[in-house]
Amino acid sequence: MFKSTPLIVATLCLAACGSEDKPNNDTANSTAATTETGTGTTGTGTTTSTGTTTGTGTTTGTGTGTTTTDRPPPAYGLSNNTLFHNDVDRTYRLYVPESYDHSTAVPLMMNFHGFGGTSNEQLSTSNMRPLANAHNFLLVYPQGTRLDGFNHWNTYPPGGENKSDALDYQFVDEMLAVLSADYNIDASRVYATGYSNGGDFSHTLACFLSDKVAAIAPVSGSLWTETRNGCVVDHPTAVMSFQGTRDEVRPIDGIAGYMLSVSAMTDHWRDANNITGDATLTEYSSSGMDIERYQYDGGDGDVQQVHYIMNRGGHDWFSFSEDGADMDEIIWNFVSQFDQDGLR
Numbered sequence: 111m112f113k114s115t116p117l118i119v120a121t122l123c124l125a126a127c128g129s130e131d132k133p134n135n136d137t138a139n140s141t142a143a144t145t146e147t148g149t150g151t152t153g154t155g156t157t158t159s160t161g162t163t164t165g166t167g168t169t170t171g172t173g174t175g176t177t178t179t180d181r182p183p184p185a186y187g188l189s190n191n192t193l194f195h196n197d198v199d200r201t202y203r204l205y206v207p208e209s210y211d212h213s214t215a216v217p218l219m220m221n222f223h224g225f226g227g228t229s230n231e232q233l234s235t236s237n238m239r240p241l242a243n244a245h246n247f248l249l250v251y252p253q254g255t256r257l258d259g260f261n262h263w264n265t266y267p268p269g270g271e272n273k274s275d276a277l278d279y280q281f282v283d284e285m286l287a288v289l290s291a292d293y294n295i296d297a298s299r300v301y302a303t304g305y306s307n308g309g310d311f312s313h314t315l316a317c318f319l320s321d322k323v324a325a326i327a328p329v330s331g332s333l334w335t336e337t338r339n340g341c342v343v344d345h346p347t348a349v350m351s352f353q354g355t356r357d358e359v360r361p362i363d364g365i366a367g368y369m370l371s372v373s374a375m376t377d378h379w380r381d382a383n384n385i386t387g388d389a390t391l392t393e394y395s396s397s398g399m400d401i402e403r404y405q406y407d408g409g410d411g412d413v414q415q416v417h418y419i420m421n422r423g424g425h426d427w428f429s430f431s432e433d434g435a436d437m438d439e440i441i442w443n444f445v446s447q448f449d450q451d452g453l454r
Contacts, residue, residue: 185204188204200253201253203250205249223308224307230251241439250289302323302326324450326348329352330352349415350445354399391404397428399422403417411452
């Protein structure tokens, strides 16, 4: 189904992460992630912390659901936030567009950095703020924790060969509870994308936090074998993915015993969504790559899967266009069509 080229497999980190190259920033670095409105800290449930956001005073998340009048004033713009979870100060960057108000439930997009990266670097690489402004959604760039000196996302539960003990998808669950207390989020329209290890983690969230995540769009990421083995999906889940044929870190053919091939990953999500038909293939060229776009239709709830094979593409957050849309817009245009029931 998919073409591949011989690859030299990079040294593997058995923490379900893997070392990786920096993403392609040819166009992304033109918009730096420096504008901020303030900082904040929040806490829920058994976590304890408070803090401030510029212009709003003290804010404390409860994670139990609030009315419009219970919520603090929106912290518009870009803010730094801290959540004390599992005895660790976890951080994330939140962007709230000026168009947001508490009276209307809005979608939320999470965007995860790669292994060794930061939330700020991912914001620079994949700056979705103009899209959030145009389409009125909240945007979150979470920060991973250190493993052997490098930031990472733990893509399956601790134990066995997994070197990481980070409770990352539990952190995301707690973060969503905090945000849902402070903002009017459409719980049926929470999405995840990410680069490399962050793309892997998008698969993790779709499997282990299925009740919270409606659709995912991993970039140069893989579905790990242990994640697949423990995957439980309780609703139709739209999936878009991007994979380069010259990617030596997340090979298109996978790594036996660790990462599924793109074909096996596709089959997993087809089975989960009860998609039985063949893909519609569209081929075109952009930014020096010959691109194969495979679209699968007819899943439960009319959910779709779209998988891009970037011939001559490496381990990148790809810079290309399709019908005038760039990478970020392609992702948003896809995931935003779906909620937890399928096609909206």
